[in-house]
Amino acid sequence: MPFTLVGPCEWREEIRKSRFITLATPINSPADAQAFIEQNSDQNATHNCWAWKLGDQYRSTDDGEPGGTAGRPILAAVEAQEFDQVVVLVIRWYGGIQLGTGGLARAYGGGANKCLQQAARLPLINRVPVRLDCSFSELALVKVRLADISALIQEESFTANGVELTIAVGPEHIDSLQQQLADLSRGRIILQRAATE
Structure with a gap:
């Protein structure tokens, strides 16, 4: 059974001197997702990577990180936990130590996973x-x-x-x-x- 979030949630962590903040919220349309991303992205951060899923529609971006190391791992975390109608934004401030492609995928996907795991969820019922x-x-x-x-x-x-x-x-x-x-x-x-x- 798919789930959505009850409301916004947040997860913060530091990985090898890079700061990561993960924000997630429920959405009803692609426009909702875009508005959330625009309102919460930090232009002073190194990267604002995100993914959203709404039924059969989904989008993600690596925002300058190596291809496939940010947006796809975030989307994979959303799907692995059976979430739908959600957007997840992971903001990174580079700390001077490179994480490598595997480390980036773990950092972005892991942040999304931890954020969604501790969030209140609501079953999506077809009505x-x-x-x-x-x-x-x-x-x-x-x-x-x-x-x-x-x-x-x-x-x-x-x-x-x-x-x-x-x-x-x-x-x-x-x-x-x-x-x-x-x-x-x-x-x-x-x-x-x-x-x-």
Whole structure:
């Protein structure tokens, strides 16, 4: 099962006088990854190497380090720990002692590994968006049913007649949830697939 990060995390270490800071955070788009990299890169550092993974999309860079010694080891650490929807940035300040290609790969990949290992993780569950309308009096019971199946409430708007909800629910729960909500509302609450952008 793939995981993402609960929030940003950081790991700092010194390897043969070079300082390394590893930063990681969850992302929802390539633009999120790029924004994180731009906001957190240190222009005074020797190298700002990074990798991100978002489903089937991924990117990495060595930022001047020898080819394959930084970006790929960072990406390998992300994949080895089954992370998705994350970006990892490793910032290096050169300390005067060369690490060699193997040492660089170990430093960048190891920093990413340690940063992700100690971070709080969240399982990525496949969910589909659905809509439903319920009355004010049914809302609390509906929310209990949604919590039971780890559904996420994406939007909640109050109308003159009740509440419109857009939720994200695991596809395997849709039929049983529909039955529970129909029983709860005497057949009035009906789940509808929400339009996806």
